[in-house]
Amino acid sequence: MDVLSQALTAARTGHPVSYRVDCRPPWGRAFPSVPGVGFHVVLEGSVWLIARTGRPVPLGVGDVVVFPHGHGHAMADRPDTPLLPMSYVPEAVPDDDRRTTAVGPDGSGAGGAGAAMLCGMYRLTRERAHPLLAGLPEMIHLPARLGRHNHLRSTIDLLADELRRPGPGSHVATTALIDLLLVHLLRGWYESTSTAGWAAALTDPAVSAALRAIHAEPARPWKVEGLAALSGVSRASFARRFKDLTSQGPLSYVTWWRLTLAANLLRGTDAPIATVARQVGYTSEFAFANAFKREYGTAPGRYRRPEGAEGA
Template sequence: MDVLSDAVAAMRIGRPHSARRDKYAPWGVRFAQSDKAGFHVVLRGSAWLIPATGEPLALAPGDVVFLPHGQEHALASGLDAPLPEVRFLPDGTWSKPPPAGPTDGPSAGPSDGPSDGPPSGCPDTVTLCGTYLLDRSRAHRLLAELPEVVHLPARVGTHRSLRAAVELLGMELEENQPGTDAIVTSLLDTLLLYILRAWWQSEREAGRLRGWAAALADPAVAAALRAIHRDPAHPWTVGELGTTGGLSRAAFARRFAALVGEPPLTYLTWWRMTTAGRLLRHDDLSLRQVAERTGYTSEFAFAKAFKREYGEAPGRYRRSAGHRA
């Protein structure tokens, strides 16, 4: 199994949302702190990303920014633009901020409607924005260790898959053809993985990989992680996991703990419980089947371990999981 894909799947809930916006200067919108992850892409023109902490970031055409922790931020045509607040709705969509004037158009100030200006004429900026609903209670450290703002500037020849996904998503949102809803949802899931992959590749090339990101670049630790994710039900030992990467038990244990931040079997238990939670939310398996798929020989042992991790019995967790999914 692909560890990155699994880490995202463990946290992703609900349905992602995205919108394409035409902007006529001056414009600006502010996003409050949220438990959602969000992204912005400048398709045309330019913009400023203004985080709650840190320096403003000038964005050029093709630039992608990802805010994995839902930090408060603004997007604007200039640093002096007014910033009406966008409010997220429970399903992950966001409301249109109130207009600054009596009518839409360049003189009316900022808006976040489908077109922030007159129906004719070329907009100054076109943006693509989106949100992902995440279960922060099961935050995988690979994502938890990401910076507040991930900036992927457009450079010729770099991150071609990411650029292709952005272009396809932009076209689908602009054209709204039959099948667009399903295609957009799939493209948004794909885009998230491309963003994370592009960040990881950029950090690796710059020699800045740390923690979990570095673990994926370490042959021995990455081999063990793939083994755990491929078969979490297997009765892994530290020595057996070390063998997958060609290291002795002691050398492997030290390297794994240094990069991942916890011992191998501690991570194995965490991943088993995370997998169990996902199975209980999304599959119709019996508790015995969930126990078997996560490495427990009895339903009783599984239920005891699950309650210790989640604070409630697996059956109750499944019944109350409707609002989480």
Template structure:
């Protein structure tokens, strides 16, 4: 996206996590609450809950909330950059479709706007992902571009989250919620085991062994930091994984059930309906296939 001053563009609230990355120039992000955020070259702004917001060349440029518009269409007060109007800002903008019925608690710990200003020597992985995205989007359609873009967008999200938590640690803010869980070596080891192999028939004892804690000590620590007991979280992660596979693959329901640890399709369907309100087949037909938008 390129814009020439003066401009003020409104982005309505959406059920997705959005991001803006400044490639060239400067602009301001106008949140619905709080002070405007100055964005410069290399800055990343991440909105984990898809909050309504504006982008403008200056905080004083008028922007008012537009009437409801079709999805993907925004009110752009200002002109696209052209030969006669050199760009004030060039940005990479995108979003991630979220499963609103089972949001990850990690996103709840983030502020409405995550601002990651560019700093020399900091967050090199995030900068590399941004540069690679720019290369893929700037070039002509080349073999594998769609797959590469999807992979880079997934990496971008992970690097944004990693950078945010590193910023909190460096600034001296005590980790809370999921940030504390991820920074706790014992709990992080158990989470990594569950995420890598949700289909395994984990027990609290096994997960405690991964964490190098006794069963009781591990259960108390995990529940305190994650907010739910280990096996409750395991079930939640299995259903979250199953929902993603139903949305993004054509694998039969019984195959997905086995992948997430259920030998009985009936037991799997019952557990899935308890979390999502509908059986797996109905859920798949309702949501259809989805991909991460660029």
């Protein structure tokens, strides 16, 4: 698996959700903070985005906004429309039936052209978030531009159609399309900001080669010289470039990723601690336990069974 795929897999805590919102003016909804990534896609008409900071932003058909850290915000037909509370997931509706919800008109108003949005949320943990995800801005706006992000647009069309006309297997199809949508959303962002940080690390020939190798074989006894050789550059040049783009040294990242994988294995499987240690590259359970405790502040066994979890 590639770095982005594994970063998302390691952070996931549940199934994503998505639904269509049909809006009739006047309408305004305040979306709360969520434990993951929130997004909106304008399918019809126009809306205003009201973020926590800055001026309201007008959005048109095809515009996409993503909240990588789940911050609260509002959407409305006009910047000055009063706001009512709104959830990413319509309340009191079974998971398989969350397709469409309607909002507005709120109170009295002249009405006018409506709008439609595709709204959704990915449930991701904030604990030990991969720096590739942790470094994303508070909000990402991908405006609709002819010829840009064609795969993203195609995925949006497929998902919107599935929500509008569900059929046999629709739940599986919708979940898969929402997953694909997140990948294309992040690809679109990284492609537009590929000159620094992790966005550049994913496209830098030397650093990306090393990252792919680390993620393909996390248990391998990596050394800087070996990673540099894979990358085709000198040791000094590779180490400097890796740290400049990822903000940590190559072996520090290896350790961080190994222990992140170990934490997921401890919580997600019943594998013995010694087995987990070997799977992430530690030949000694004692060495693994010490490294894990330095990183997480607790022993592997206690991490696997947090206080209060007994008998749950």
